[in-house]
Amino acid sequence: MSKPVSVAWRERPFDGALHYTLIEPDVAGAMPTIAEIVERLPDLPPAFCAIGGQVRVNGDLVPRAAWARVRPSARGRADVSITLHVPIRGPSGGGGGGKQTAAIIATIAVLLVAAAVSGGALGGAAFAGLNLGASFAGGAIGAQVAGAAIGIGGALLIAALFKPPSLSVANNQQKAPAAGGDLTAALQGNALSPGAAVPRVIGTMRVFPAVLSPPLTELVGENFYAEAVYGLAGPHVLANIESDGVDITDDSFRNEITLETQEGLLNTRQTLVTRQGHTDSINLEMSQAQLLQVNSQGVRYDTNLKIEDAVPQWHQLVTRDSPDEFWIGLGFPSGLSKPANAADRNIAFRVRFRLQGTSTWINAPELHVSRDATLLSPFAKEIRLKWAKLPSVPADPPDSTGATNGWIYAFKHVPTQSGTTPAGIGGWDADASFSLGAGGDLLSSVTASNNTSNVTNIELFTDRAIIYLDPATFTPGVYEVQIIRSWSYLRSGLTASTYAYGSPTLDLFGYQTSSGFNIIGENVTGVYDKVMVDRVASVWLQNPVQSSDFATISIRVTKRALGQVSVLASGYVADWDGSGWNTVTTTSNPAPHFRDVLGGTLGGSPLPAALIDDAGLVAWRAACNSLNYEVNAVVEGKTYIDVLNLIASCGYATLRASETWGVVRDKDRSADTPVQIFTPRNMSSFSWTKAFTRQPTGFRCSYINADLNYIADEEIVFADDVNQDATYLESISYDGLTTQAEVIARAEYDLGQGQSRLTFYSGEADLDALVCQRGDLVGVQHDVLAAKAGFARIKSVQTSGGNVTGLTFEGTTTVDTESGLFSAAHLFTAPHIFDLGSRTGVAIRLLNGNGILVKEITAAANGEVQTVTFVTPFADPGRLQLDADCLCAIGPLGTEMRRLLVYDISPKPADFTATLTFVDEAPELWI
Numbered sequence: 001m002s003k004p005v006s007v008a009w010r011e012r013p014f015d016g017a018l019h020y021t022l023i024e025p026d027v028a029g030a031m032p033t034i035a036e037i038v039e040r041l042p043d044l045p046p047a048f049c050a051i052g053g054q055v056r057v058n059g060d061l062v063p064r065a066a067w068a069r070v071r072p073s074a075r076g077r078a079d080v081s082i083t084l085h086v087p088i089r090g091p092s093g094g095g096g097g098g099k100q101t102a103a104i105i106a107t108i109a110v111l112l113v114a115a116a117v118s119g120g121a122l123g124g125a126a127f128a129g130l131n132l133g134a135s136f137a138g139g140a141i142g143a144q145v146a147g148a149a150i151g152i153g154g155a156l157l158i159a160a161l162f163k164p165p166s167l168s169v170a171n172n173q174q175k176a177p178a179a180g181g182d183l184t185a186a187l188q189g190n191a192l193s194p195g196a197a198v199p200r201v202i203g204t205m206r207v208f209p210a211v212l213s214p215p216l217t218e219l220v221g222e223n224f225y226a227e228a229v230y231g232l233a234g235p236h237v238l239a240n241i242e243s244d245g246v247d248i249t250d251d252s253f254r255n256e257i258t259l260e261t262q263e264g265l266l267n268t269r270q271t272l273v274t275r276q277g278h279t280d281s282i283n284l285e286m287s288q289a290q291l292l293q294v295n296s297q298g299v300r301y302d303t304n305l306k307i308e309d310a311v312p313q314w315h316q317l318v319t320r321d322s323p324d325e326f327w328i329g330l331g332f333p334s335g336l337s338k339p340a341n342a343a344d345r346n347i348a349f350r351v352r353f354r355l356q357g358t359s360t361w362i363n364a365p366e367l368h369v370s371r372d373a374t375l376l377s378p379f380a381k382e383i384r385l386k387w388a389k390l391p392s393v394p395a396d397p398p399d400s401t402g403a404t405n406g407w408i409y410a411f412k413h414v415p416t417q418s419g420t421t422p423a424g425i426g427g428w429d430a431d432a433s434f435s436l437g438a439g440g441d442l443l444s445s446v447t448a449s450n451n452t453s454n455v456t457n458i459e460l461f462t463d464r465a466i467i468y469l470d471p472a473t474f475t476p477g478v479y480e481v482q483i484i485r486s487w488s489y490l491r492s493g494l495t496a497s498t499y500a501y502g503s504p505t506l507d508l509f510g511y512q513t514s515s516g517f518n519i520i521g522e523n524v525t526g527v528y529d530k531v532m533v534d535r536v537a538s539v540w541l542q543n544p545v546q547s548s549d550f551a552t553i554s555i556r557v558t559k560r561a562l563g564q565v566s567v568l569a570s571g572y573v574a575d576w577d578g579s580g581w582n583t584v585t586t587t588s589n590p591a592p593h594f595r596d597v598l599g600g601t602l603g604g605s606p607l608p609a610a611l612i613d614d615a616g617l618v619a620w621r622a623a624c625n626s627l628n629y630e631v632n633a634v635v636e637g638k639t640y641i642d643v644l645n646l647i648a649s650c651g652y653a654t655l656r657a658s659e660t661w662g663v664v665r666d667k668d669r670s671a672d673t674p675v676q677i678f679t680p681r682n683m684s685s686f687s688w689t690k691a692f693t694r695q696p697t698g699f700r701c702s703y704i705n706a707d708l709n710y711i712a713d714e715e716i717v718f719a720d721d722v723n724q725d726a727t728y729l730e731s732i733s734y735d736g737l738t739t740q741a742e743v744i745a746r747a748e749y750d751l752g753q754g755q756s757r758l759t760f761y762s763g764e765a766d767l768d769a770l771v772c773q774r775g776d777l778v779g780v781q782h783d784v785l786a787a788k789a790g791f792a793r794i795k796s797v798q799t800s801g802g803n804v805t806g807l808t809f810e811g812t813t814t815v816d817t818e819s820g821l822f823s824a825a826h827l828f829t830a831p832h833i834f835d836l837g838s839r840t841g842v843a844i845r846l847l848n849g850n851g852i853l854v855k856e857i858t859a860a861a862n863g864e865v866q867t868v869t870f871v872t873p874f875a876d877p878g879r880l881q882l883d884a885d886c887l888c889a890i891g892p893l894g895t896e897m898r899r900l901l902v903y904d905i906s907p908k909p910a911d912f913t914a915t916l917t918f919v920d921e922a923p924e925l926w927i
Contacts, residue, residue, distance in 0.1 A: 206710030213544030298525030406462030419504030426507030613662030664775025679791030779897030790890030
């Protein structure tokens with residue numbers, strides 16, 4: 001069913017006639033385009049398109065370029081409405097002639113019409129007599145203007161002089177890296193991306209420190225050990241180290257976890273982890289002989305495959321650049337056994353390598369690993385390439401004569417297959433660097449003990465085989481490495497001294513021909529001998545932390561997995577000792593941390609001490625101590641300005657970057673005197689704009705709660721705590737606050753800012769603008785602000801008996817002299833009844849920066865006068881302070897000028913003027 005579409009607009013924001021109409025679909029049920037609708041509207045301002053008018057369909061903005069291609073739907077269950085919006089402009093047609101002070105006030109919606117809202121956005125009376133459908137019946141909200149399309153929280157972040165303590169991006173959310181294979185011991189989490197910033201704690205916070213050295217897993221005997229180094233930028237107190245919420249400093253973990261912490265304060269480095277590595281999880285099942293398991297004939301190669309594809313295949317690996325060691329982790333997930341024929345079994349491995357960019361493969365000795373038949377469980381072994389010279393006294397190989405589990409043989413020469421068909425295939429010769437001369441081709445416990453082996457640069461252990469590569473011969477770099485496995489064989493079947501498996505010699509990696517079949521030398525039916533390349537690791541034998549500028553947590557763990565590591569950290573900072581920032585301590589007071597960001601050593605470009613407003617920071621520090629203002633946050637990858645703004649905001653202040661760097665505090669200024677007066681006598685092009693953001697009924701505050709062990713928490717703070725209304729709650733993040741009391745206080749303050757400080761006043765001033773800085777309290781008087789605003793310069797000062805009795809102005813000003821309400825003879829003859837009893841004051845800007853003097857004045861006659869007298873004469877301060885040319889602001893007593901804060905100063909060097917922007921003092925924020 002086709003429906004009409006409602007269109008609504010006003011001639012001007014807030015006032016003017018409300019226009020609305022209905023657009024009917026044509027006979028085919030099609031609606032006109034947005035461009036056609038705009039063109040047809042008879043009462044639309046003719047400059048609508050030229051001034052940047054907007055069109056919204058059910059509240060969603062339609063881009064100007066799409067007007068000719070968008071047709072509102074005339075069908076469906078939901079009603080469709082179109083609203084037209086115009087930009088609000090300053091007196092000069094561009095926001096007062098200066099730059100725009102806040103992006104949030106660029107446009108306002110003229111009329112909010114939201115179809116498909118329960119009850120309708122417009123009350124029924126507004127459309128009395130019109131057949132607009134049931135969706136508008138009984139509406140209770142009524143026509144209203146809408147704010148800019150941004151919430152008050154966002155408005156404060158963009159436009160507030162004192163912004164909420166929120167960082168633009170959530171911190172410390174590093175993702176966990178790969179665990180390095182399916183390992184018994186693994187360190188996970190807290191990964192630091194290449195080039196990323198290391199976190200720094202300001203105040204105290206539970207933090208997931210970055211991994212300075214990625215987890216490295218090592219096989220030692222039958223157990224895995226994982227080690228890693230975590231760190232924070234700069235010195236910290238480290239306490240309560242946890243993994244996935246469990247305290248790992250507990251004595252019950254002493255046999256599984258070894259910890260070392262360095263606070264980074266005593267110029268020391270961690271010593272527990274002495275190497276660093278990069279691990280790649282491979283999880284590659286190594287190729288083995290592809291056999292036909294027919295009639296238990298587990299010796300025949302699969303006839304469906306070419307023999308060159310059916311034999312074991314090489315697997316390609318690669319090192320990182322110039323490692324000291326390259327570890328190949330081998331897993332045997334089903335063990336190595338044949339339960340039906342319990343006997344020790346072996347598998348042979350060949351490794352070859354070449355420097356990337358070269359073409360010739362270099363063979364290492366053939367390595368054989370053995371497994372005791374009584375052990376049926378999974379196990380792991382390693383092969384390591386090590387760019388170093390063989391130790392002067394190499395380790396003795398594991399016993400190859402008994403029930404041994406480990407690397408028992410290394411052959412530098414393997415004979416070719418003989419006495420079979422085909423003949424002469426196979427064979428293996430290691431590079432000459434692994435030979436001490438002819439003969440003695442086997443390294444084993446037997447040949448080592450009787451000194452008959454000529455195999456060198458190899459060490460065999462139970463858990464690993466180490467291949468030594470002298471850096472003088474094998475230039476460090478990126479190496480390609482290939483590995484291949486044999487079919488498993490009975491250890492007792494191999495005569496190691498001659499490398500003969502049975503008779504004749506068979507190739508453990510190839511085949512022989514028998515009765516027309518390609519076969520291996522043993523029936524392996526029922527054998528468990530799967531081999532996985534679990535991981536490879538490039539390892540550098542150097543301390544992963546080359547600087548003492550980090551607080552570190554070094555961990556070595558075995559027999560358990562370790563998840564993300566967290567620590568309760570407090571950043572050390574130089575605090576004020578009465579004469580300088582000399583006391584290194586931990587504190588949550590914002591001022592020392594602000595000073596540390598400006599001039600400390602953790603930044604890339606510290607400010608010279610002469611450019612830092614130490615006096616102001618010391619005063620702010622004292623105020624923060626008195627008012628319990630604290631900052632507790634984790635920062636990483638943020639700019640100086642981001643961090644300074646966060647710290648300042650937690651102390652109810654804002655960054656001031658001028659001839660010196662410091663802060664401007666927000667506080668109760670009701671007893672303070674403005675530092676400057678601005679009136680039309682020293683300021684031109686005055687205007688004001690207001691951001692009509694939608695005021696929320698409260699804030700849904702996100703923060704890290706210290707009382708809950710620093711986990712994310714939420715607090716709802718209502719704008720009206722007595723009449724709580726949850727219909728429009730805005731979300732806001734408070735990144736530097738960690739207690740419920742802090743969050744509630746700040747939310748109430750920010751809700752107040754949203755109501756009291758989103759009016760922006762602007763004007764251009766000459767050299768008088770030099771007197772004030774951002775955040776200063778000033779007085780502004782202008783006839784745009786008040787009906788009885790007066791402003792003048794003094795022409796002469798009248799004195800009597802050492803007292804100042806009156807002033808004569810260069811021009812005239814309005815002074816009220818009407819008697820009070822109860823003194824008036826006839827109320828009906830009074831020209832302005834509300835002026836009865838009103839009193840007038842003057843604010844005088846004294847010379848030479850001597851402050852502002854406020855006094856009550858009167859005159860000989862009511863109305864415009866040039867000479868005034870003081871109701872109470874006062875002592876003459878002298879012509880050096882009060883004299884001709886002093887600037888005065890005149891108005892009702894107590895409101896001689898509007899007290900405003902300087903929001904922004906934009907100098908214009910060409911003519912020594914500046915555009916100033918102000919916001920309200922808002923003393924109600926401190927009641």
